[in-house]
Amino acid sequence: MSKGNYKEQNIEFLKRKAAEEGVHKTAQGVLYEILQSGSGPKATTRSIVSVYYKGMLINGNVFDDNTAQGYPDAFRLADLIVGWQIALTQMCMGDKWRIFVPAEVGYGSMNMIDIPKHSTLIFEIELVNVS
Secondary structure: OOOOOHHHHHHHHHHHHHOOOOOEEOOOOOEEEEEEOOOOOEOOOOOEEEEEEEEEOOOOOEEEEOOOOOOOEEEEHHHOOHHHHHHHOOOEOOOEEEEEEOHHHOOOOOOOOOOOOOOOEEEEEEEEEEO
16 A cells, blocks of 8 residues: 555545446445345335445455344444445445445545544445445
8 A cells, every 4th residue: 555644545446446347426426346145126215124234444354244244233323424325326226336435425534433534435335235
């Protein structure tokens, strides 16, 4: 990883990731890789979604993971970070994506318990159900 401050390292990470083959970019800057394609309905911001997910930082540290619990978590999409709203409204039920959420549509300059401010958030998300 390049030298410099943490915010710059995250910006550089996203620039490198955006140039990789198979990585797509939304208009709002969320990057994603399609790991598995589904064919079900898409969510809206008013939907309740059931997902399996694993969240990591650019250094590989895992800060959240529900994949081992045996059942997905359900969330009202409108209550989640903007980056998840952007990605999940473009996914079909059954899709599994790896998304790269820039800090601006993640937690920004807020320090969270296991997430430093200005962090790019990397999630592997499987959209199990939309209601």
